[in-house]
Amino acid sequence: MQKINYQKELDRLLLSLKEEGRVPTLLLHSCCAPCSSYVLEYLSEYFAITIFYYNPNISPVEEYVKRLEEQKRLIHSMKLVHPVQILDTKYDPERFFSMAKGMEHIPEGGERCRACYEMRLREAAKAAKEGAFQYFTTTLTISPLKKSETLNAIGAMLEKEYGVSYLYSDFKKKDGYKRSTELSKEYGLYRQNYCGCVFSKREAQLREKEKKRQEVS
Numbered sequence: 001m002q003k004i005n006y007q008k009e010l011d012r013l014l015l016s017l018k019e020e021g022r023v024p025t026l027l028l029h030s031c032c033a034p035c036s037s038y039v040l041e042y043l044s045e046y047f048a049i050t051i052f053y054y055n056p057n058i059s060p061v062e063e064y065v066k067r068l069e070e071q072k073r074l075i076h077s078m079k080l081v082h083p084v085q086i087l088d089t090k091y092d093p094e095r096f097f098s099m100a101k102g103m104e105h106i107p108e109g110g111e112r113c114r115a116c117y118e119m120r121l122r123e124a125a126k127a128a129k130e131g132a133f134q135y136f137t138t139t140l141t142i143s144p145l146k147k148s149e150t151l152n153a154i155g156a157m158l159e160k161e162y163g164v165s166y167l168y169s170d171f172k173k174k175d176g177y178k179r180s181t182e183l184s185k186e187y188g189l190y191r192q193n194y195c196g197c198v199f200s201k202r203e204a205q206l207r208e209k210e211k212k213r214q215e216v217s
Contacts, residue, residue, distance in 0.1 A: 006141075006148055007173040017046050023082065024134035026167060027052050029124040033070040034191050035139040037078070037183035038176045044080035047135070051075065051086040054123045056096040057116050058196035064091055070190050077187055087127065095119070096197065108195065108203050109145065116197070117146075118154050125158040125166075137167035142176050145195075 017024070026047035030036040036051065043049060053071055058064040068088070075084050099119050103112035121138055128136035137155065141148040148170040155166035171177075184191050194204035 004149075004152070004168075006152055006168045006170040009168050010170075013167075014046050023048055025050070025132075027087070027124055027128040027131065027133040027136040029054060029120055029136070029138040029140070030071060031055055031120075031139055031196065032067045032192065033074040033187075033189050034180055034184040035142050036071065037074060037187070037189065038180040039139045039142060039171050040075075040078060040080060040084060041179070041183065042171070042176070044082050044084060048082050049084045050131075050133070051084060052089070052124050052127055052136075053086060054089045054120055054127075055196060056092045056094075057120070059093060059096075059198045059201070061091060061093070063192070063196070064093075066190060067192070067196075074187055074189060087131075089123070100197075100199070104199065108200050112199065113146075113195075114150060114154075117151055118158075121151075121154050121158055125162040125164055128164040129162045133164060135165045135167045137169055139171065141169045142171035142180055144172055144177055148172070 024047055026043065026049050028036070028039065028043070028049050029052045030039075040049065051071065053068055055064065055067070058067060072086060075086055078084075096116065096119070099115055100112050103110075103115070106112045117138075117140060124136050124138065127133075138151060140146050141151050152166075152168050152170075155168065159166040183189070194201040
C-alpha cells in the first residue's frame with residue numbers, strides 16, 4: 001500500500017483555494033498554544049479559523065487553565081491574515097478517565113493515545129457539523145511523537161460519519177515543528193514537557209529521573 005504524502009495533499013488544496021479566491025471556514029482542534037502557533041501562521045492566509053480547545057485529557061485543572069489562557073493570549077498577539085476566533089469547551093476530565101479505563105499502563109503512543117485522539121477529534125467533528133464549518137482538523141500532527149497516518153485515518157473516518165471535510169495534514173513537515181519552537185520563543189509561550197494527561201506526565205517524570213541518574217553516574 002502506497003504511503004500518502006499528506007503535505008502534498010494539503011499543498012494542492014491550498015493552491016486551489018488561492019486560485020479560486022475562496023476562504024472557507026476551518027474548525028481547528030488545538031492541544032496548546034505552542035503547537036497551534038505554526039499552524040495558525042501557516043493556514044490563516046487560506047481559512048477563516050476558529051480554535052476548538054477540547055482537551056479533557058489535560059491534568060490537573062491548573063495545567064488545563066494555564067494552557068487555555070496561553071492559547072487565548074497567542075490568538076490576540078499574533079498578526080494573522082484573517083482574524084482567529086476561539087470556541088472554548090467545558091473541562092470534563094472524567095470523560096478522559098472513563099475512556100482510558102483499563103488502558104492506564106499502556107505506554108505513551110499506544111492504544112490509549114489513539115483512543116484519546118479519536119475522542120477529541122470526534123468532538124471537533126460534531127462541533128464542526130453543528131457550526132456549519134466547511135473543514136475541521138487538529139494541530140496534533142505537528143508533534144514528532146504523533147503519527148500523522150493515525151490521526152489522518154481517524155479524521156477520514158469522522159469525515160464520512162459527520163459529513164464535514166477533514167483537512168489532511170502533517171504539520172511537522174516543512175520544518176513546522178521547528179517553526180513552532182521559534183514562535184514559542186518569540187511570543188514567550190509556556191511549553192509543557194508532557195502531552196497533558198497524568199500518564200504522560202508520569203512517563204515524563206520517569207524520563208527526567210533516568211536522565212539525572214545517568215548524569216550522576
